[in-house]
Amino acid sequence: MKNLLVPTDFSPEAHYAFEAALQLAHRSGGHVTLLHVVDAPPAAGIATSGGMMAGDGLNNVYMLKLLQATKRRMHEWMAEARSVMPDVPVRDLVVTAEFEPAVLEIIREHHIELVVMGVHEHTSWTRFFLDSHTERVMRAAPCPVLTIKQPAPDFQVQHLVFASDFTAEADRAVPGLKQLQALFPEATLHLLDVVPSADRHGAALHDIEDFARRHQLTHYEAEVFDAPRVSTGIPRFAELAHADLVVMLTHGRSTLSHLFQSSTSEAVALHAPQPVMTVHA
Numbered sequence: 001m002k003n004l005l006v007p008t009d010f011s012p013e014a015h016y017a018f019e020a021a022l023q024l025a026h027r028s029g030g031h032v033t034l035l036h037v038v039d040a041p042p043a044a045g046i047a048t049s050g051g052m053m054a055g056d057g058l059n060n061v062y063m064l065k066l067l068q069a070t071k072r073r074m075h076e077w078m079a080e081a082r083s084v085m086p087d088v089p090v091r092d093l094v095v096t097a098e099f100e101p102a103v104l105e106i107i108r109e110h111h112i113e114l115v116v117m118g119v120h121e122h123t124s125w126t127r128f129f130l131d132s133h134t135e136r137v138m139r140a141a142p143c144p145v146l147t148i149k150q151p152a153p154d155f156q157v158q159h160l161v162f163a164s165d166f167t168a169e170a171d172r173a174v175p176g177l178k179q180l181q182a183l184f185p186e187a188t189l190h191l192l193d194v195v196p197s198a199d200r201h202g203a204a205l206h207d208i209e210d211f212a213r214r215h216q217l218t219h220y221e222a223e224v225f226d227a228p229r230v231s232t233g234i235p236r237f238a239e240l241a242h243a244d245l246v247v248m249l250t251h252g253r254s255t256l257s258h259l260f261q262s263s264t265s266e267a268v269a270l271h272a273p274q275p276v277m278t279v280h281a
Contacts, residue, residue, distance in 0.1 A: 001028050001113050001114045001179055001180075002029060002030030003033075003113045004025055004112070004113070005106060005115045006035065006115075007099075007133075011118060012118075013120055017116045017117055017146075018032075019148075019151065020116055020146070020152040020155045021116040023155040025088045027183045030113075032089070034074060034093065035094075035103070035106060036094050037094075037095055038066060038095070063096075071092075077092075099133050103137055104137075107142065112143055113143055114143060114144050114145075114146060116146045117145060117147055117148070119134050134270065138250060138269060144277050144279045146275060147270065147276050148275050155275075157180065157183075157244040158186060158244055159243045159244055160187045160189050160245050161192050161223075161234075161245070162190070162247045162248075163192045164192070166191070166208055170211060171215070172279065172280070172281055176277070176279050180247070187244075189219060189221070190220070191212060191217075191221070191222050191223060192237055194230045194233035201224045205222055208223075223237065223241075225237040230264050231264045231268055231271075235268060235272035235273070235274065246272065247276075247277045247278075247279065248276065248277070249265060250279065251265075251281055265278050
């Protein structure tokens with residue numbers, strides 16, 4: 001996780017994500033790309049390079065001033081990064097495009113290994129559309145996505161939770177878990193299965209221990225937690241365990257099917273107060 005991307009809208013939550021990304025890059029010896037996407041209307045006449053083309057004069061003037069203001073704010077964040085984490089290289093990137101396609105293209109072109117995004121904690125209906133960008137990136141990004149909802153001036157991980165049912169697809173999370181354990185060797189790894197009733201404990205513990213043994217995991221604890229719903233049980237356990245980071249698998253799906261089937265991992269990532277990393281299954 002050395003090549004990190006932070007999309008920013010300059011909100012406080014995006015700044016929290018930037019703080020966390022700088023510290024992760026410091027630990028891994030990596031670097032950060034700070035991205036702002038200007039959603040330019042077609043009439044504005046913006047070229048992909050950010051320059052102006054022939055078109056409506058008022059729109060062009062507006063967009064030029066918007067891009068200039070954006071560059072100033074990016075430079076302020078870059079200066080802050082040099083001040084607080086001078087050993088972490090940070091580059092800024094401003095593009096004019098639709099948000100999700102632009103982020104996915106940057107991930108592919110720059111071989112991004114982790115996207116770090118800010119999320120409004122306890123999303124309400126008034127903020128649904130603001131956080132829908134994050135949800136769509138989580139669903140489509142080929143790399144892990146880390147969501148941050150609170151200030152992260154000292155991003156440390158002492159308790160790392162991997163929440164799963166420990167079926168075969170859970171194996172896909174192992175490389176990321178081992179990377180996190182290498183970055184935070186002092187952390188305890190909590191392997192968590194949330195079940196609806198106590199009679200499921202024995203089978204769940206067996207699957208967790210088998211998973212840990214297969215992948216030669218160390219410094220872990222097998223955890224089974226009772227809750228009627230997985231989406232509420234995971235944040236509740238994370239709170240009780242003082243978790244600093246939760247890791248979950250997510251399944252990409254089309255927008256249409258997503259309307260009718262909610263994703264537990266996306267719900268936890270958007271609503272739980274803890275930082276959540278989603279990994280594609």
